[in-house]
Amino acid sequence: MDTDYLVIGAGSAGCVVASRLSETGARVTLLEAGPSDWYPWIHIPAGMLKLIYNPRVNWNYLTEPETGSGDRAIRWPRGRVLGGSSSINGMLYVRGNPADFDGWAQMGCRGWSYDDVLPYFRQSEDYGPGDAAVRGKGGVLKVEDYRTILPLTHRFVEAAQQAGHPFRKDLNGREQEGVGYSQMTRQGRFRASTARTFLKAAKGRANLTVETNAPATRLIFEGRRCVGARFRRDGVEHEVRATKEVILSGGAVNSPHLLQVSGIGPAAHLQSIGVEVVQDTPQVGHNLQDHYVARVQHRVKDAISTNQLARGLRLAGEAIRYAVQGRGALTFGVTTAQVFCRSREGLASPDLQLLFTPATYERNVFGVLEKEAGMTCAICPTRPDSRGTILARSADPFEKPAIRPNYLAQFSDQQVMRAGLRLARAIFAAPAIAKHSAFELMPGPEVQDDEALLAFMRAEGTTIYHPVGTCRMGEDPASVVDSRLRVRGIGGLRVIDASVMPTLTTGNTNAPTIMIGEKGAAMIREDA
Secondary structure: OEEEEEEEOOOOOHHHHHHHHHOOOOOEEEEOOOOOOOOHHHOOHHHHHHOOOOOOOEOOEEEOOEHHHOOEOOEEOOEOOOOHHHHOOOOEOOOOOHHHHHHHHHOOOOOOOHHHHHHHHHHHEEOOOOOOOOOOOOOOEEOEEOOOOOHHHHHHHHHHHHOOOOEOOOOOOOOOOEEEEOEEOEEOOEEOOHHHHHHHHHOOOOOEEEEOOOOEEEEEEEOOEEEEEEEEEOOEEEEEEEEEEEEEOOHHHHHHHHHHHOOEEOHHHHHHOOOOOOEEOOOOOOOEEOOEEEEEEEEEOOOOOHHHHOOHHHHHHHHHHHHHHOOOHHHOOOOOEEEEEOOOOOOOOOOEEEEEEOOOEOOOOOOOEOOOOEEEEEEEEOOOOOOEEEEOOOOOOOOOOEEEOOOOOOHHHHHHHHHHHHHHHHHHOOHHHHOOEEEEEEOOOOOOOHHHHHHHHHHHOEEOOOOEOOOOEOOOOOOOEOOOOEEOOOEOEEEOOHHHOOOOOOOOOHHHHHHHHHHHHHHHHHHO
């Protein structure tokens, strides 16, 4: 099979890249390891609770047990379906802070300042009420406000203001710092994944071929140039060759893993697992960053939480409301309101994200709602200093790699999370929401001093699934890709996904990953 462009991975970035390249009339082939996105729970927003560990649409990775996270193996859901993680995530649309992208430019990533990337955020989105100078209208990616907001969320927003956080009408507008309501990648009552937006826009183009259930097994090289890839379907190996470029969009786990089993990575490690070295690139699989969170949870009195709406007659009523009106609990994503704030004075921009949900989940089992009413605030240090690795265990492309996030390894990350826990407690103590709290469930009122808080963070913390950085972009010789996302030393090969981020963004990573897809596709078109 021959094509002009081969895109490997139909996720948050890959669907964008394939759609944009197909606009040129070039032949584009998109490989996806998982199935098509027919599964009904994908499209109902609240259905994400049925997807978070579901093997039919999920890679279900596990981290290696590490001291920093209480010697636990932590679940890492990643989408294995058309749309990738945009088909199974909580649908939050958070661009990040302008300082994030200006920081990338200052690190040497030419063309990635906030002013450089803003046009690509605006190009992709369709968000009606936003400031037209900053927000996009008419793009293929539908972004909407929550259709139904429980009173508990309003009380949280009010309490955050009482605690000193200014109200922001649009957390993706000109000012991010403060408290505001969440926005979702949702089209009416349905999820707006990149498969249902960008790929749908390309539907019917004869020059775009989408291959599902087709995991890539190896990249193909001729000398110092990548010319295609092998993939397997129903036990049979196939080959597709690209006359122009191969674009790797497998995400922060699968992109470095495919590079490594194909011979691009740390030479000593590749040799140790029996992989012939094509190029010694020591940073492939390194620089891993993720958002590790701890949660403050309260039992609720005198108010309705999602826990009560998810059972019995109330759930039946919500199902009818969703079917008739497209509103109610089944339109909920994972977080209804957020606070962006600073852990200490002297910072140039927020380093904490506090994410409120009018619900509580079973301990250490995200996605399973408790029976009793509750509310949760997740504390997320947005720019962690700790760095981890993702390394292939063997030459077998189907053996999952070893994931070592190295959570809380740096004292600075511990300090930021402690500060966030105390800030969240201050909000819950504010009059607007304190009247609805029966008591603090987690960490519990007895957990106060630094050592007790650290023990809680290690034992109860978890991820909110934002891995990035494992194919770091930069202009220094150690970077994996350059500022135009070309793999150093190899022709015809780019990486376009969250793995190229040199540092995490301030908030959820789906929106900036889509932006990377837009900008990466534009670069390819310019270079062609």
